[in-house]
Amino acid sequence: MRDRSERTSSRRRFLITSGALGTGLAAGCLDESSSGNGNGNGETNGTTTGSVDETTISWILNPAESDVDIVAQYQPLFDYVESEVDVTIEPNRAQSYTATIQELRRGAGELADTSPSAAVAAKDVADVIGIRVAYGAAQYFSLITTTPDSDISELADLEGEEVAMGATMSVSGTLVPMMMLSQAGLDTGSAPDGDPPDFTPRYSDHSTARDQLINNPSIAAATTGAFSTAPHVPQEQFDELSQDFVDISAEYENAGSEEPELELLAVSDPIPRAPLMARSDWDDPIREDVEEAILNVEAEDLEHGDDYEGEELWFSGVESGSVEDYAPIEDVMDELGLEFKDLS
Template identity: 30%
Template sequence: MRDRRTFLKRAGALGTAAVIAGCTGGGDGTDTEGGGGDSGDGDSGGDDSGGDSGGGSTETMSGDDGPAATFGGDGEINFNISPSVPQQQLQVQYAPLRDHIESYVTENYDTPSGLEASMNIGSNYSAVIQALGQGTADLAETGPLAAVVGNQTGNSEIILQRFGYGGWTYKSLIAVPNGSDISSVEDLEGKDVAFSDPLSTSGFLFPVAAMAEAGIDIGELPEGNGSQAAFTPRFAGGHVQSYTLLEQGQVDAAGMGGFVRDTSTGPTPDAWQDVATTLHEDSGIPRAPIVVSPQLPQESKDAIQQAFLEGPDTIYYGADGEEGTDDDLWFGDVREATIDDYQLVVDKAETLGIDPSFFE
């Protein structure tokens, strides 16, 4: 097993001023997988806004109205959204959820006066792990692998799993252009392959693990730029972006969440069939979690968790309040979860040499 102890250090250094809540459970797998699915893995994209504000803690208000809950020193509940969610869709998709969290926490818990909930779009998976660990973010949506990284390093804590596109699990796939002479995973040796982000579950972990299991040398991935691998990796910054590189003929194959193929996020299913063929598929991946900062008091973690668990269906319907319209969130329910619910992801990470000691 190769020594990958430096990977997490690299991940933590990627976005000091950036914040992200990554890959989703979007689409058929969102690894955050966000609005429309590409936040299924919570993979990259988006701008570098927000996130590194605040920090520290406020004094707990005293009173007899209920449990006390405190958050960052900036007087806000900082909720970080996957960069795969376009900036222009942030408010219309997530505002009802943001408003519910704010009202639920302030109405049911003893909180500092004027406490509000804010939303920011970040830049990549590693940045959200750092922000949660530093306490500059309070909660985030992220992908399973990023959540595992955060848990193993003590930078984040899984509290919820999301339900979307009809299930609690999703798919990852490797696709090639129609008519390609690539007929097996082994044939990817020496080829250009697109991935979403090095901390994407369906857009990197499962596809590259399949290549390694097929006997292809993956070099030092997920560290570095992949120059030592027996193929050329291209990190596109998102699942749909990986598909676009494939569609444009810039790569020979692409790893992505199954939602790109099976929903209308990016191409329609019919348009996908006109362009791509599935070479390899993994299923049963637990859908993306909601995570919180370990620096939060337990009462604050509980407050966030209960806000989701007791939220009405309308918090998932977007700004128009109507189900089945363009501003709906990709997920429509949550349930309690811990790191134990993501053991499949932990096991797959270990096949690449990413074991618990690697995160020390």
């Protein structure tokens, strides 16, 4: 590096297939239009470009919100790694959470921005480099919200209703909220692998779920990461429901800062933030330098220039971590009676 000051067999299989989980799951499902260079499918596998000292590595990006240009958002991190190590980063935007795991499985990327669920689902093919930190916290929250004029006052009232949710593998958008709904007495059935008997889920992503709640009268509630809906919820509602959120959440400071106002129904327990991962069989001497650079990144390294008008990166650093840090995610899977099925 350059110097620089079951449940056991009775658990249901959580199928990561196109039939069970929606679009964009087939192999080769990267968005080629977002590729920085190369052939757009991420199959660089450490190929040398430019000079004998520089290696191109593919970094798969995981879409959390449909309205964010994630490649532009992550550019400061790529620039930073390239300044620290003799590598060229080739970013590739996957079409879904599950597509990210598929690309790792087929060896189409060396590094990946993933959801917390991927730390569990892909633990046989990818290693956790570190846990992302936002405003000093390596934990975040899931929220379930409704509109102030709705007839929904508690989670049990969602029986028979339509609920906008995140992607099926999203921890804060779907898996944790599904557990919260189950604990509130609603029958979640085999969801998200199947249809829950007591309500109708509408899977999408965090921003779409929020917007559906705001704009679609048929949607009774939304389940999202706090980063999506907390700005619409007044602080006093968090004060009443969750001291953990007040003490830990990076989103508390700006709670209630945006219109329209939403009504808070439930706040999850703290969830480990999303990891950055490396493909386990990536066997290149430069890997150690790349991972060290990622763990040493500082907040100022992740900032865009003054002329940038897009979304800033949501995290301010990366702390060392391992799959063991994501045991709470496995607990959620256990409680829902789900497990991830490996793709062939």
